Amino acid sequence: MQLYSPLSTTPKRKAFRAPALATIDGMRIGILENGKLNAEEMLNEVAALFVERNGCTVRMLASKKNASAPAPANTLVKVAQEVDFLITGLGD
Amino acid sequence: MPALAPRIHEVPDDLLAAIDFCYEQGWTDGLPVVPPVVDRVKSMLAAEDRPPDTVIAHHPATGLDLSLHAAAVNAVMAGCLPEYFPVVVAAFEAMDRPDFNFHGSTASTGGSAPLLVVSGPYPDRIGMNSDVNLFGPGNRPNATIGRAVRLILRNVFQMIPGISDKSTQGNPGKYSFCIAERSRGNPWPPLSEAQGYAKGVSSVTVYAGGGFCNVENHGGNTPEQILGSVADAMANYGCITLGQSVVILAPEHMRIIADAGWSRERTQDYLFAQAKRSVDGMKSVGKYRDREYDQQHGDEAHELVEPGFMHRGLRPDDILVTMGGGDAGGHSCFIPSWSRGRGSIMQHAPILAGANTQRD
Numbered sequence: 001m002q003l004y005s006p007l008s009t010t011p012k013r014k015a016f017r018a019p020a021l022a023t024i025d026g027m028r029i030g031i032l033e034n035g036k037l038n039a040e041e042m043l044n045e046v047a048a049l050f051v052e053r054n055g056c057t058v059r060m061l062a063s064k065k066n067a068s069a070p071a072p073a074n075t076l077v078k079v080a081q082e083v084d085f086l087i088t089g090l091g092d
Numbered sequence: 093m094p095a096l097a098p099r100i101h102e103v104p105d106d107l108l109a110a111i112d113f114c115y116e117q118g119w120t121d122g123l124p125v126v127p128p129v130v131d132r133v134k135s136m137l138a139a140e141d142r143p144p145d146t147v148i149a150h151h152p153a154t155g156l157d158l159s160l161h162a163a164a165v166n167a168v169m170a171g172c173l174p175e176y177f178p179v180v181v182a183a184f185e186a187m188d189r190p191d192f193n194f195h196g197s198t199a200s201t202g203g204s205a206p207l208l209v210v211s212g213p214y215p216d217r218i219g220m221n222s223d224v225n226l227f228g229p230g231n232r233p234n235a236t237i238g239r240a241v242r243l244i245l246r247n248v249f250q251m252i253p254g255i256s257d258k259s260t261q262g263n264p265g266k267y268s269f270c271i272a273e274r275s276r277g278n279p280w281p282p283l284s285e286a287q288g289y290a291k292g293v294s295s296v297t298v299y300a301g302g303g304f305c306n307v308e309n310h311g312g313n314t315p316e317q318i319l320g321s322v323a324d325a326m327a328n329y330g331c332i333t334l335g336q337s338v339v340i341l342a343p344e345h346m347r348i349i350a351d352a353g354w355s356r357e358r359t360q361d362y363l364f365a366q367a368k369r370s371v372d373g374m375k376s377v378g379k380y381r382d383r384e385y386d387q388q389h390g391d392e393a394h395e396l397v398e399p400g401f402m403h404r405g406l407r408p409d410d411i412l413v414t415m416g417g418g419d420a421g422g423h424s425c426f427i428p429s430w431s432r433g434r435g436s437i438m439q440h441a442p443i444l445a446g447a448n449t450q451r452d
Contacts, residue, residue: 001110002130005099006119006165006247008156009145037381066435068196070152 021085024050028059030083032075034067034090043087050087059083095145098161100130114169118252121242121267125169136164139174139445140181148181149188151249153195153256158184162248163240170240175218176233178445179296180240183208186298186441193436197300198251203259204430206241207301207338208270209412211283212294214443215272222274224418226340227304227425238268263303274416277343279350283414286356287440297412299338299438300430305331310422315349318424319359323366325426326404326411329377332369334384335429336405336438339363339413342424346415360408365396367404374402384433412438 021027029047033040040061050056062079064071067090079086103113110127114120126132137144137160144161151157160181167180187194187206197204210220221231229235245251253259259266273283280286284295305328309321318341326337341349349359374380380402387406389397394407405411417423430436 001103001105001127003101003103003110003113004128004130004133004161004165005101006128006162006169006243007099008162008248008250009095009098009159010155010157011093011096013155035383066193066196068200068435069190069193 024056024085025054027054027056027084028082029056030060030062030079030086031058032062032064032071032079032086032088034064034088036067036090039067039090043089046087046089095157095159098165103127119169119243119247121239121246123267125243126171128165128168132168133161133164136167136172136174136177137161139177140164149184149194151195153199154250156249158244158248163244166243166247167236167240170243171232171236172240173218173232175445176237176240178443179208179210179214179218179233179237180244182296182441182443183237183241183298184244186296186439189439191437192298192300192439193431194245194300195249197430197436198245198249199256199258200430201258201260202302202430203262203266204300204302204436205263205265205269206245207265207299207427208238208241209273209283209297209299209338209414210270210294210443211273211287211297211414212289212443213292214294214445216275220272222272222416223276226271226417234270234272235268238265238270241270242266242268263301265301265304269301271340271416273414274343277346278415279346280356280414283412283440289442294443295440296443297438297440299336299412299427300436301338302331302428302430305426305428307424307426308422309345309424312422313348315352315354315359315362318345318348319362320366322424322426323363326363326367326428327369329369329373329379331426331428332367332374332379332402332404333429333432334388334404334406335431335433336410337363337367337412337429338427338438339411340416340425340427341413342417342421343415343419344422345424356413357408359413360411361396363411363413364394364403364405364408365398368398368401371400371402387433406434
């Protein structure tokens with residue numbers, strides 16, 4: 001008996017991680033909040049720890065209108081030009 | 093990068109062993125599947141006039157595509173007959189639109205399932221149920237079309253429970269959630285015509301449904317009484333959000349509404365106006381947010397929006413309302429949206445089968 005596989009025939013996508021920063025001391029932080037209850041508060045608290053411990057500066061707060069959809073490309077492009085690393089996460 | 097050729101597995105000529113093989117591969121929803129033998133998949137594909145490698149949906153989170161071929165394999169596994177396949181295809185063509193956001197609605201803790209509402213003449217042609225026990229078991233096209241959607245989400249898009257599907261509790265509709273709109277005795281134009289399709293063209297509406305809420309009312313005799321109980325369900329503290337709604341009116345309830353001459357639009361207006369909670373009430377349960385109030389009450393607020401209240405949805409046409417179910421019983425239902433805001437908006441697509449296969 002011959003059975004077809006029910007899986008997608010799309011070739012596996014290669015995923016790459018961004019190279020790690022040599023140091024986070026003094027870096028510029030961006031925050032991407034997802035619009036959910038408490039997201040902005042939680043991310044600001046996390047950023048404050050980097051400011052306190054590593055002398056980072058918070059340069060930008062960006063928002064997503066839709067928590068479960070990817071951030072718009074233009075948001076990411078803009079953020080990438082102005083910060084060294086980005087903090088994001090789910091709030092609820 | 094071009095798609096790979098569909099993979100074929102050789103298994104012993106033993107049906108039960110083949111079913112077990114499908115379990116071992118992790119291809120099922122927990123229930124046994126029909127083994128996707130090559131001949132059955134080819135028969136399923138014969139219901140389509142496009143090449144099998146045609147991509148009908150794309151998953152942005154993983155980059156995975158859904159081809160007609162993969163859809164056919166999963167439809168066979170779900171138990172679909174070839175004449176059901178155009179409904180499965182149309183459903184994914186609708187779900188593929190970004191505003192539906194099928195990744196979010198499937199991955200989320202919210203636990204939603206895509207509800208399919210099939211409208212027009214096609215449901216009758218393939219024997220779908222729009223009548224007694226509408227959401228229950230017993231009808232092959234309803235059960236297997238909805239199941240095919242789930243199997244595709246699982247197998248093609250890899251929305252695996254506990255891994256990429258993080259539903260806190262899920263809902264029973266995640267096995268299958270597919271109904272036909274009842275045309276018999278329905279005083280309103282079919283949804284397909286309200287959606288702008290020509291008479292005779294059928295449609296499927298997809299909606300990220302968050303569950304099922306029975307609305308019982310055997311004592312009401314006016315539209316206001318019947319719809320007042322529906323609106324109360326829509327606005328219960330557990331459900332009220334800015335999201336959309338689906339309301340399926342039982343024939344007994346519909347008769348009361350139609351005998352009073354109420355149209356679909358008037359019904360939507362009434363439900364929207366009544367499905368509300370005070371700001372103080374929303375604050376009392378910790379669900380009030382300035383941002384949401386401003387979104388509903390801002391410059392583009394609908395004229396029925398009442399100051400000091402949060403309504404369900406943003407406007408009356410956020411409520412899909414039609415008729416379904418058996419003749420007896422004052423049991424309608426409200427199905428809340430997964431989305432608490434505008435994260436998933438219901439979509440519809442024509443069912444292109446038989447005389448309607450002409451594509452743009």
